[in-house]
Amino acid sequence: MxxxxxxxxxxxxxxxxxxxxxxxxxxxxxxxxxxxxxxxxxxxxxxxxxxxxxxxxxxxxxxxxxxxxxxxxxxxxxxxxxxxxxxxxxxxxxxxxxxxxxxxxxxxxxxxxxxxxxxxxxxxxxxxxxxxxxxxxxxxxxxxxxxxxxxxxxxxxxxxxxxxxxxxxxxxIEGLLPLHVAVENTCMHKYLEDNLLPNQEHPSYSKADVYKLIHLLCLPEMKVFLDASRELAKHTNGVVDEIWTYIKDGKLVHAGVLLLAAQEHIRLEPSCKKNDNSRPDGFAIVLSRIANHLYSFDLGMGQKERERERHMSI
CATH class of the missing domain: 1.25.40 (Serine Threonine Protein Phosphatase 5, Tetratricopeptide repeat)
Structure with a gap:
């Protein structure tokens, strides 16, 4: 590779x-x-x-x-x-x-x-x-x-x-963290390239693809790749932000690799108390951002539909 x-x-x-x-x-x-x-x-x-x-x-x-x-x-x-x-x-x-x-x-x-x-x-x-x-x-x-x-x-x-x-x-390539290098190279592994949506330049992921990704990442052959990303994630600032960036950019495989490798870290890191208020863990933050993104997307689509109807009525 x-x-x-x-x-x-x-x-x-x-x-x-x-x-x-x-x-x-x-x-x-x-x-x-x-x-x-x-x-x-x-x-x-x-x-x-x-x-x-x-x-x-x-x-x-x-x-x-x-x-x-x-x-x-x-x-x-x-x-x-x-x-x-x-x-x-x-x-x-x-x-x-x-x-x-x-x-x-x-x-x-x-x-x-x-x-x-x-x-x-x-x-x-x-x-x-x-x-x-x-x-x-x-x-x-x-x-x-x-x-x-x-x-x-x-x-x-x-x-x-x-x-x-x-x-x-x-x-x-400028701006890469060591974590980016590990995640990117993991995504280029032959198992993932050959078995996950091959020959599709702009893939549209289904639920079955997500299950397949999880299965592939849990294979023993992938352990060393995830271990490297896991060790780096422990010491990298803003891992949740990196996961969200992958999701927002449509890089499901990258997001899956980092989520699986850093799951323990992102659960524990934000759980400390600040001003006597418990912060949500990293998964909750990611889910909240996805929900907000979808809501904004729906609002935008609704606005476009209303604009289209208005132009048709003129």
């Missing part, structure tokens, strides 16, 4: 997109700047740009050595590798996001834990930042969500990754 981020990465490669990270994406994470050598005659911005681009290029020249280590997920071998090649994986005091994303893509949870903690002596106080945007406009949690790496998602969240970051830039 070609996921959202894989499709974007393939497009960037085909387009020859090898532009390095820009300093403005780095600035919030580190107050220290590496000064250009006195003999270089470069200003700070030019030097910074060259350093970042070199870090990206250098990392991809050693990635073939790193991949076998990550497949074994051996922290000992990784630290030995870093001791030799670490200078090609860092910028300022941080391990570059391309390196962390490589660990995530290979689902090397133990190695990722090492670089996120940054406590191993071999790292020389360097570590990976779980909230550092990559050159392609997405964050580590997007990468983990793209491959439904549940343990990696849990690790990133435990190390401070935000589930509310959104993709940005012209190399990615």
């Amino acid at each position: 070609e996921t959202i981020l894989r499709r974007i990465s393939r497009k960037n490669v085909l387009d020859g997109d090898n532009v390095g990270l820009t300093p403005d994406l780095m600035a919030p994470w580190d107050p220290y700047l590496l000064e250009p050598p006195a003999q270089s005659n470069l200003d700070l911005d030019s030097h910074t740009k060259l350093v970042i681009e070199a870090a990206n290029r250098n990392f991809y020249t050693i990635i073939h050595i790193l991949l076998p280590i990550l497949k074994k997920d051996s922290p000992r071998r990784f630290l030995s590798f870093f001791d030799k090649y670490g200078g090609w994986m860092v910028w300022r005091l941080w391990i570059i996001p391309e390196a962390l994303n490589c660990l995530i893509t290979e689902n090397a949870v133990k190695c990722a834990n090492v670089v996120l903690e940054g406590k191993a002596p071999e790292l020389d106080d360097l570590r990976a930042n779980p909230n550092w945007m990559s050159q392609y406009g997405h964050f580590p949690l997007h990468q983990a969500s793209d491959i439904f790496a549940v343990d990696m998602i849990k690790l990133l969240l435990s190390k401070g990754a935000s589930a509310n970051v959104r993709t940005a830039g012209n190399r990615v």
Whole structure:
């Protein structure tokens, strides 16, 4: 299955997109700047740009050595590798996001834990930042969500990754939460694409389709996909709003995936008391919005019918 981020990465490669990270994406994470050598005659911005681009290029020249280590997920071998090649994986005091994303893509949870903690002596106080945007406009949690790496998602969240970051830039679909990536990719699963209203560009869902969707989502093969969405939903703000947006846009499968994955979360989250008044749970909020939407729709249709009758009588 070609996921959202894989499709974007393939497009960037085909387009020859090898532009390095820009300093403005780095600035919030580190107050220290590496000064250009006195003999270089470069200003700070030019030097910074060259350093970042070199870090990206250098990392991809050693990635073939790193991949076998990550497949074994051996922290000992990784630290030995870093001791030799670490200078090609860092910028300022941080391990570059391309390196962390490589660990995530290979689902090397133990190695990722090492670089996120940054406590191993071999790292020389360097570590990976779980909230550092990559050159392609997405964050580590997007990468983990793209491959439904549940343990990696849990690790990133435990190390401070935000589930509310959104993709940005012209190399990615903008405005996507990690939760969106997980839900969207779940909806592209072969079981759903092959069995739920195939070959219909604008499907009209029936009650039977809803039952079929629930049945498909409850299959054991779908568990890992729902688990990823469930873990992300626990840490994402406004999940009820996201569900409502899917419903309003006619994306029944997306809404079904998120409702099933986040059902416990949306029942519990709004149930706290505020000013001694119990707020309705998320399901009640969604049902209320649907009812209001249908009422507004009926009013609009009634208004149009009256206008049509008035014009016919003239």
